[in-house]
Amino acid sequence: MPTRRIGPFEVSAIGLGCMSLSHAYGSPPPRERAEAVLLGALDAGYTFFDTAAVYGLGHNETLVGEVLGPHRDRFVLASKCGITDAAGVQRGIDGRPETLKALCEVSLRRLQTDVIDIYYLHRWDRRVPIEDSVGALADLVRAGKIRAIGLSEVSAATLRRAHATHPITALQTEYSPWTRNPEIAVLDACRELGVGFVAFSPVGRGFLAGAAHDPSRLEDSDFRKTMPRWQGAALEQNLQLYARFKAIADEAGCTPAQLCLAWLLARDPIIVPIPGTTNPDHMREDAAAAEVALSPELAARVDAVVNGQTVTGSRYPPALQASVDTELMPTEAAA
Template identity: 60%
Template sequence: MNHRKLANQSVVEIGLGAMNLSHAYGTPPEPAAAKALLHAALDLGINHIDTAALYGFGRNEELVGETLQPFRQRFFLASKCGMTGVNGKRVIDGRPETLKQTCKEALRRLRTDVIDLYYLHRWDKKVPVEDSVGGLADLVREGHIRAIGLSEVSAQTLRKAHAVHPIAAVQSEYSLWTRNPEIGLLTVCRELGTALVAFSPLARGFLANGVPDPRDFVEKDIRRGMPRFHPPHFGRNRKLLDQFNRIAWEAGCTPAQLALAWLLAKAPFVLPIVGTTSIAHLEEDIAASKVRLSADTLATLEKLINADTVSGSRYPPETLAEIDTEETPNAG
């Protein structure tokens, strides 16, 4: 695969988000299968692994640490703080003392002395972002983390944080059907030299034809609470896929590879991370690094799937209230 810069290190341009192995989309795989996928990722050349204290309330960090500790020098390790599980409930807490304690626990779970990139998973709006970043800057000086990132923040918040300490990366949902970073964040990332790590680049499976019927989502699948997967929005969005799939066929790639190739073409500082429990899907995804799309194909995709053609908001109102990302108008 091709490489791109992340926190002054060279990593492959498509990384692995480990969340699916412990959290979010229903029953996670058995431990043996999860470990096999992590080993396969390294064997395939993936050297950017992303996790968080939130995922499985610490279990995902434990999984990554237990499985990959013997190979720690072979990959770039990213994790997150500021949103964790407390007494079985998700809590956003950006106080510096909390972030430092979370980091201490993460280092133990991950079985490492240092985390390459540590994100503030959510900006706690009760705490000035400058204070939270100041706490993370202490962790850099103490050698516990190498670089600081932010997640789900606006361009304005990125500027404020960057004034306290350089922000190496912002992690934001970015795909053909979630174009929020294009409102302002991409421009500021380019200006500041900040990478944009794009999560859910396949629209939570939608652009990979992985959502035939949302009624089949299991009880703990977080997509059950996302308006785009509810009627009437899903029916409207589903109509976009026929032409999308035809474009993929004409480009000689799969729909998943088409979505990733579009994202890689947006800017050299955009790095998607894919999440899957399937080694076959992971192999398919990283092959997108070889796909080259013509200017005409890129323009057709932009016209087909965008903020005006996608129906419904990406999160329910209560989640939108928690995050700081600029939001496009609701298309639905």
Template identity: 60%
Template sequence: MHHRQLGPFTVSAIGFGCMNLSHAYGVPPSAEQGERVLRAAIEQGVTLFDTAALYGFGRNEELVGRVLKPHRQDITLCSKGGLAGVPDASGILKRVIDGRPDTIRRNCEDSLRRLQTEVIDLYYLHRWDKAVPIEDSVGAMSRLVEEGKVRILGLSEVSAATLRKAHAVHPIAAVQNEYSLWTRNPEIAMLAACRELGVAFVPFSPVARGFLCDAVHDVGSFEAKDIRRAMPRFEPENHARNLQLLPPYKALAREAGCTPAQLALAWLLHRGDNVIPIPGTTRVEHLREDLAAADLRLDANLVGRLDALINQHTVAGNRYSEQSNREVDTETF
């Protein structure tokens, strides 16, 4: 496994996003299957694991904590707060963005308990609560560092301007935003800001929520709780247009001697030494496929043709619904 630097940590060049094991894409796999995937990731040399209080309303952290506890000293463990499940009047958990200092502290302490660890290596603000100054939320997170509950800080789904404000309060080691061939928003300002400030950039959804794996052909088959149902790019008309990108894309993958998923990940790794993608999967064979992308070398001509084929001008539909776009702070084209 190749390695990259994330703050003070040397981590695998490709990390593992644990969300899929408990959350987001319909009925999650069994706990036993989740354990198999996590153990396989360890065996394959993955040292960067990413979870959050939100995923499965804590169940993902419990799974990750239980399985990875014996390997705790050998991995960089990341989680997120400021977005979690809160019971409503009837006791049903609802996702709530809350960046108030007391909430961030409570989220962190809950995560520490579920993860069965005394310290979280990298703790992200999952969403910026726009009702709370970013300086207040990051200030609360900095106190967690001072107390030894967290080692370094990160932000998720933010703009370059918000990163700079936060970084002035306490050094930010990583930003986690969506980035892939079909989501280019970080190229507006975030990638440059991260390079300037010495911040690692951690792309989530690096294979476009399965699209760039050539795994999404029938959007009508999505399960009821699959979050892609609410994403404009997967609406039937937009999806039909986007499917036209796949044949030439797969041809480029064949030319590179790799799978479509590996090409998407290799493209990201070529965006800069500070870029560390975190693909997720529920299957061991897909995990191994993803990790092999770290060995690929793409020539400039192939990268140029990829850029021209799939970008913000050729992809149909927004990445998020209007409601979801209001919840994030990332730049848009």
């Protein structure tokens, strides 16, 4: 697979988001299938794996550590802290320095490694100055427990404050044709500061890949059932949008998921998307997107069809939106 740079790291142009193997999209897959996804990803050329303490409350880090630990020298490892307590067993945003440092020790044990390559503050705890939380992560860099600091779901202004405390290597947030919030200010700030941008949910949480179009068939534990874009009239309008998007993918000779990923890769060389999946075939399909040559004309048509004005429904329900520090699209601000 082609590679890109995130700070000092050379990584596959497409990374693997590991969340769905443990968390958020219904019941986790059987262990043997999760192993097939992770080990198959190594064979397919993925060299960037992304997990977090909150995914399955430790299950995902443990899974990644057990399955990929013997191959630790073959990939760049990213994890995240700040949405669990210091033991990593109870949900709740906590960015206090002592919590982040304690949780890093837990993550290192679960991941079966001596060092985490990129360690993100998963959410900014607004009760704690960002400088204090990043300062704690900087202490972990100096102690050799992590190699670089990342931030997740923060605004351009918060990124600049954090970067002034210690260089930030990567910023991670949702980005796809139907979620354009990073285009407001964050991508410009990343370019200015030399920060890599990691795009999670790059296929619209599966919607733009042609999946999860009927929320009644989703498990109750699948959090897409609560998201505004899957509700009522919004869903119907977004399904019409998807049909137009799929027609562009057909014309490009690729799958809709591959069109999302190729579109992101064409936007800027600082962008590394990290799609997730529980299906080994979909994992290989995503990897092949790195070889899709998307013409400027087709990319422009994607922009015209799917964008912040044509998608119906806000990105998150209100309670979840309150936990993130990102710029809002005009339609979200009015919601």
